[in-house]
Amino acid sequence: MQKYSKIQIYYFSGTGNAYNIAKWFAAKSNEKGISTTIINIAGIKEFPIEKPSDNNLIVFISPVHGFNYPPVMISFINQFPKGNNDIVLMNTRAGMLINKYITPGLSGISLYYSLLILKLKGYKIVGMNAFDMPSNWLSLHPSLNEKTVLYIHLKMKAKAEKYADLYSNAKTSFPVFYEIVQDILIMPVSLGYYFIGRFILSKTFYANSNCDNCDLCIIKCPVKAIIKLENRPFWKLKCESCMRCMSQCPKRAIETAHGFIFLIALAFNLLINRTIISIFPSTTPFMESFVYEWILQAILFILFLLLTYRISHYLLKFIWYERFMVYTSFTFYKFWGKRYKALKNI
Numbered sequence: 001m002q003k004y005s006k007i008q009i010y011y012f013s014g015t016g017n018a019y020n021i022a023k024w025f026a027a028k029s030n031e032k033g034i035s036t037t038i039i040n041i042a043g044i045k046e047f048p049i050e051k052p053s054d055n056n057l058i059v060f061i062s063p064v065h066g067f068n069y070p071p072v073m074i075s076f077i078n079q080f081p082k083g084n085n086d087i088v089l090m091n092t093r094a095g096m097l098i099n100k101y102i103t104p105g106l107s108g109i110s111l112y113y114s115l116l117i118l119k120l121k122g123y124k125i126v127g128m129n130a131f132d133m134p135s136n137w138l139s140l141h142p143s144l145n146e147k148t149v150l151y152i153h154l155k156m157k158a159k160a161e162k163y164a165d166l167y168s169n170a171k172t173s174f175p176v177f178y179e180i181v182q183d184i185l186i187m188p189v190s191l192g193y194y195f196i197g198r199f200i201l202s203k204t205f206y207a208n209s210n211c212d213n214c215d216l217c218i219i220k221c222p223v224k225a226i227i228k229l230e231n232r233p234f235w236k237l238k239c240e241s242c243m244r245c246m247s248q249c250p251k252r253a254i255e256t257a258h259g260f261i262f263l264i265a266l267a268f269n270l271l272i273n274r275t276i277i278s279i280f281p282s283t284t285p286f287m288e289s290f291v292y293e294w295i296l297q298a299i300l301f302i303l304f305l306l307l308t309y310r311i312s313h314y315l316l317k318f319i320w321y322e323r324f325m326v327y328t329s330f331t332f333y334k335f336w337g338k339r340y341k342a343l344k345n346i
């Protein structure tokens with residue numbers, strides 16, 4: 001028996017994995033006779049969002065970034081109107097392949113935080129599912145080969161269709177609960193990523209001299225975090241590190257500045273960290289704790305990074321500096337593989 005008259009899928013996607021799941025899920029639900037719409041949250045201009053009709057099923061799909069949903073998705077869920085619909089929460093994570101086994105990524109608190117917020121708004125959560133799509137985090141590791149990507153896509157398409165079938169028959173499904181212990185243990189890292197890590201990552205991107213100023217990265221950025229400064233793309237702090245710019249650049253000009261970040265971290269530790277911390281004397285027990293020291297260090301490091309990233313951006317116009325940046329970026333080398341694209345155009 002069909003319980004829902006319509007399914008509304010809200011998604012965010014950097015390189016197309018979450019969009020693919022939305023598409024596969026929607027195709028199957030439509031086939032089952034439930035009209036399904038897919039809405040890109042990065043394209044929504046009008047807030048507040050309209051309250052969904054009562055017997056619609058609402059589905060949220062987004063990648064996991066730093067063991068949580070990306071801030072753009074969190075903010076969308078925070079702003080979602082109150083209601084009493086059934087909701088399914090889904091994420092796409094970093095899948096890898098060992099023989100025929102797709103290794104699972106880590107959801108962290110992505111689904112639990114959203115569960116809490118949406119329950120407080122009056123909704124009923126009827127499912128929580130994770131999809132281990134090919135990892136797109138090319139700043140961290142070389143890309144997966146095409147055969148692996150295709151294999152994982154086929155498996156995850158079948159999984160998305162299975163869930164579409166299940167939810168259109170008014171069933172519930174919470175397989176992610178098997179991972180709850182590791183997801184809770186990893187919570188401190190997800191908080192660290194949200195408050196500090198993501199800002200550091202936003203300053204690891206630059207465009208090498210292959211950039212011909214086509215502006216595609218600026219146009220395609222889902223959160224409008226890239227601007228043109230001194231005739232070159234410049235990444236602002238609100239960048240979500242979603243990898244779309246890197247994956248879509250037709251000149252393969254966008255790199256992750258591994259060498260730069262390493263040098264900045266080293267310089268910060270050797271030259272600045274100790275000196276500045278000693279300037280702020282500890283006057284309360286809290287200030288003597290390692291938490292205070294961490295917070296202070298993180299804030300100072302981000303400020304230092306902002307300054308040095310700006311200087312680095314200026315220096316990129318000199319070929320000797322540009323070459324230094326390029327040769328110290330893993331993403332520049334062939335062994336790092338092709339840029340990851342789940343879809344040609346998103």
Ligand SMILES: Cc1cc2nc3c(=O)[nH]c(=O)nc-3n(C[C@H](O)[C@H](O)[C@H](O)COP(=O)(O)O)c2cc1C
Nearest residue numbers: 014015016017018063064066067093094105106136
């Ligand atoms: C900045 C960043 C952080 C990530 N963090 C995680 C993570 O914490 N856990 C995980 O399983 N995958 C992580 N990934 C991998 C992506 O979530 C995964 O590849 C996802 O399927 C990408 O979806 P998209 O193509 O829709 O953006 C991360 C990727 C990026 C770029």
